[in-house]
Amino acid sequence: MSTAVVYCSQTGFTERYARWLAESLGTRAVPFDERASSSVDSAGTLVFLSWFHAGGLKGARWLRDLMDGRPERRYVVVGVGAYPMPSDEWPKSETDAAFDQAFPQDRYPDLARFYCQGGFDFDRLCALDRLAMRAFFRMQAKAARTDPRVAFALDAMREGFDGTRREYLQPVLEHLRG
Ligand SMILES: Cc1cc2nc3c(=O)[nH]c(=O)nc-3n(C[C@H](O)[C@H](O)[C@H](O)COP(=O)(O)O)c2cc1C
Incomplete structure (x- = not known):
């Protein structure tokens, strides 16, 4: 098969x-x-x-x-x-x-x-997902100050990997x- x-x-x-x-x-x-x-x-x-x-x-x-x-x-x-x-x-x-x-x-x-x-x-995302990710980055920024996992993920996504x-x-x- x-x-x-x-x-x-x-x-x-x-x-x-x-x-x-x-x-x-x-x-x-x-x-x-x-x-x-x-x-x-x-x-x-x-x-x-x-x-x-x-x-x-x-x-x-x-x-x-x-x-x-x-x-x-x-x-x-x-x-x-x-x-x-x-x-x-x-x-x-x-x-x-x-x-x-x-x-x-x-x-x-x-x-x-x-x-x-x-x-x-980020550069290859469609316009809607770019908007969503910008909002997500803003939402996560505060949590990243106290949660190392969030900080790691946020840095990786901002830089691209x-x-x-x-x-x-x-x-x-x-x-x-x-
Ligand atoms: C709007 C949006 C939401 C996402 N949500 C998740 C998620 O819930 N969990 C996850 O592990 N990755 C999430 N990702 C990351 C994608 O799954 C990841 O970038 C994936 O490699 C994209 O695959 P592709 O290159 O085949 O499109 C999200 C990405 C975008 C743009």
């Missing part, structure tokens, strides 16, 4: 993960705009990579509708965000909560979920091959 790799990306970090994954699997990374293509429709396994946006995952509704309509297929979701890879300081529970929000576990117990850190590139690492996809590949 073939595997389709579909991605949704605004500033390119998720797209990079999708291309890496597709290359490792010997397939093509399909942009979200082309999600209705026949190669996606006929695939036995569907991997959807997308980015976190204000606690939600872009395109999550599309994946939920697919899973509801065709539950016999195997589905994998890879969420990409600015949040660092899990560690003691940056617990996995926070990215899990974002996945739970998009895909409640009682409704989608078989969905395999993986997190990969993306990056932040690229946290993508191909090795973060290893668990996804192991899951798909396992």
